[in-house]
Each structure stands twice: as structure tokens, then as C-alpha cells.
Amino acid sequence: MDLQFKGKVALVTGAGSQVGFGKEIALLLAKEGCDAVAVTDLNLADVEKTAEAIKKLGAKTIAVKADITNKDEVRAMVQKVIDAFGKIDILCNVAGGILHKDYVPLDQQNEEVWEKQMKLNLFGTMNVTKAVLPHMRKQKYGVIVNIGSGSTHQYAMGVGVYAMSKYALDLFTKQLAYVEGPNGIRVNCVAPGPAPTNFGAVLREGMPPLPPEQMQKMREAMLANFPLRRMGTPADIANATVFLASDVTGWVTGQIFHVSGGSVI
Numbered sequence: 001m002d003l004q005f006k007g008k009v010a011l012v013t014g015a016g017s018q019v020g021f022g023k024e025i026a027l028l029l030a031k032e033g034c035d036a037v038a039v040t041d042l043n044l045a046d047v048e049k050t051a052e053a054i055k056k057l058g059a060k061t062i063a064v065k066a067d068i069t070n071k072d073e074v075r076a077m078v079q080k081v082i083d084a085f086g087k088i089d090i091l092c093n094v095a096g097g098i099l100h101k102d103y104v105p106l107d108q109q110n111e112e113v114w115e116k117q118m119k120l121n122l123f124g125t126m127n128v129t130k131a132v133l134p135h136m137r138k139q140k141y142g143v144i145v146n147i148g149s150g151s152t153h154q155y156a157m158g159v160g161v162y163a164m165s166k167y168a169l170d171l172f173t174k175q176l177a178y179v180e181g182p183n184g185i186r187v188n189c190v191a192p193g194p195a196p197t198n199f200g201a202v203l204r205e206g207m208p209p210l211p212p213e214q215m216q217k218m219r220e221a222m223l224a225n226f227p228l229r230r231m232g233t234p235a236d237i238a239n240a241t242v243f244l245a246s247d248v249t250g251w252v253t254g255q256i257f258h259v260s261g262g263s264v265i
């Protein structure tokens with residue numbers, strides 16, 4: 001299938017993690033023929049490694065440091081991409097994560113963490129989108145893929161605020177898709193299930209490593225609820241994201257696409 005990426009310029013946030021979804025998405029966009037894939041992250045040294053890997057695939061690239069929660073850094077980052085490549089056709093909003101492990105009831109949780117969590121996953125994504133949108137409108141073409149989460153359909157003590165921030169992102173996806181459709185801009189969301197990236201680092205912080213048998217038991221218990229009986233991989237998420245970023249899905253907008261082994265049906 002020709003994904004029609006020839007001549008396209010993409011921007012991927014959260015592309016620094018060397019085991020994360022962002023890098024995998026950026027490399028796949030380059031492999032599938034994008035002319036340029038710009039990458040950004042909080043961590044410059046890491047995102048430069050991703051840019052090196054993109055270059056080896058024959059695509060143009062630029063690595064820019066930006067904290068998505070900082071409007072000024074985001075504006076400057078987007079301007080650097082425009083200066084380098086003249087346009088942005090595809091935006092993959094991947095940067096985000098979970099900032100808390102409040103395995104406690106609401107009355108014992110920390111409000112500052114709630115605010116930080118919403119600021120990262122919802123307002124951070126909105127900041128980047130806000131800065132890119134005028135460039136897409138100008139050319140009457142743009143494709144945005146947000147990375148949501150299957151946690152919007154799972155209920156657990158303490159992960160609620162993360163799930164709420166991602167549910168808000170689902171709604172942002174739908175609202176934006178409705179408003180920007182007439183401007184030639186499509187907006188969709190990929191909602192991943194659990195995959196072994198750096199994502200879970202905060203949840204494991206300060207915990208003694210579990211004995212392998214106990215880890216195995218926990219994994220089996222989790223997978224028993226997954227019809228496809230396996231964890232996800234960054235490649236699973238990249239394949240779905242790149243599919244939605246392509247014109248092959250040119251009549252799809254405002255959708256939340258769960259990529260999670262059937263754990264959300």
C-alpha cells in the first residue's frame with residue numbers, strides 16, 4: 001500500500017525516549033517516505049540520537065529541545081521546523097506520561113500533581129497543536145494524531161488523574177476534528193494499551209525489584225484480561241499512528257483508535 005508520504009513534512013513530539021513510541025513513529029514515517037521528520041523532546045541528547053537514526057533512513061530531520069508545557073519553547077520549536085522545511089503536514093503528539101502513583105483515595109492525593117498531569121497531557125498537547133495549526137490552515141492540509149490511552153476505560157485507585165487527562169485528550173481530538181475538518185485538517189487519536197517503554201518508570205520508582213516469579217504471575221494475571229494475550233510493542237503503536245497519519249485514511253477524522261490487544265472493546 002502506498003501511504004503517499006512523498007514530499008510530506010512531519011513533526012513528532014516525545015521522540016527522545018530510545019524505547020518509546022515517539023522514536024518508533026518518527027522512524028516509520030521516515031521509512032515510509034516522508035521527505036522530512038522533525039523530532040522534539042525535553043531531552044536534547046536523546047532526541048538527537050533519534051534524528052541520527054532518521055538521517056540513516058535517508059529522510060531530512062532536525063532535533064529540537066522543547067518542553068511541551070512551555071508555550072514559548074513550543075512556539076520557538078515550531079518556528080525552527082518551519083524555518084528548516086517550510087511547512088508541517090503531519091503532527092504526531094506523543095509527548096506525555098504519568099506523573100503520579102497515588103495509590104490512595106482522593107482525599108489523600110496531592111492537588112499540585114493533578115495540575116501538573118493535566119498540564120502535561122492535555123495543555124501540553126494543546127500548546128503544540130495551537131502553534132502548528134496556523135501553518136496547516138494556510139495550506140488547507142494537515143493531519144494530527146494524538147496519543148491517548150486505554151486507561152480511559154480502566155478504573156483503578158490512583159491512576160484516575162492520568163486517565164482523566166487522556167479522556168480530555170480524546171474530547172480535544174473530537175472537538176478539533178469537527179472544527180478544523182472544513183480547513184482540510186484531520187485529527188485522530190491512537191489509544192495504546194500497556195507496552196514496555198519508559199512510561200512505567202514513575203510507577204516503579206522506590207519499589208524494590210520484584211522476584212521474577214512474582215513478576216511473571218502479575219503479568220499473567222494482566223494478560224488474562226487481554227483477548228490477544230500479549231503486551232503491546234512500540235511497533236504496534238507506530239503502525240496504527242502512521243496509518244492514521246497517511247492519506248490512505250483520508251476520510252477518517254475525530255476517531256479514537258484503541259490499539260491494546262482487545263483490552264478495550
Ligand SMILES: NC(=O)c1ccc[n+]([C@@H]2O[C@H](COP(=O)([O-])OP(=O)(O)OC[C@H]3O[C@@H](n4cnc5c(N)ncnc54)[C@H](O)[C@@H]3O)[C@@H](O)[C@H]2O)c1
Binds near residue numbers: 019
Ligand atoms: N507505554 C505505555 O504503556 C503507554 C500506554 C498508554 C499511553 N501511553 C502514552 O504514550 C505516550 C508516549 O509514551 P512512551 O510509552 O513512549 O513513554 P516514554 O517515557 O518512553 O517516552 C515519553 C517521551 O516523552 C518525553 N516527554 C515527557 N514530558 C515531556 C515534556 N513536558 N515535553 C517534551 N517531551 C516530554 C520524554 O522525555 C520521553 O522521551 C505518552 O503520551 C503516554 O502517556 C503509553
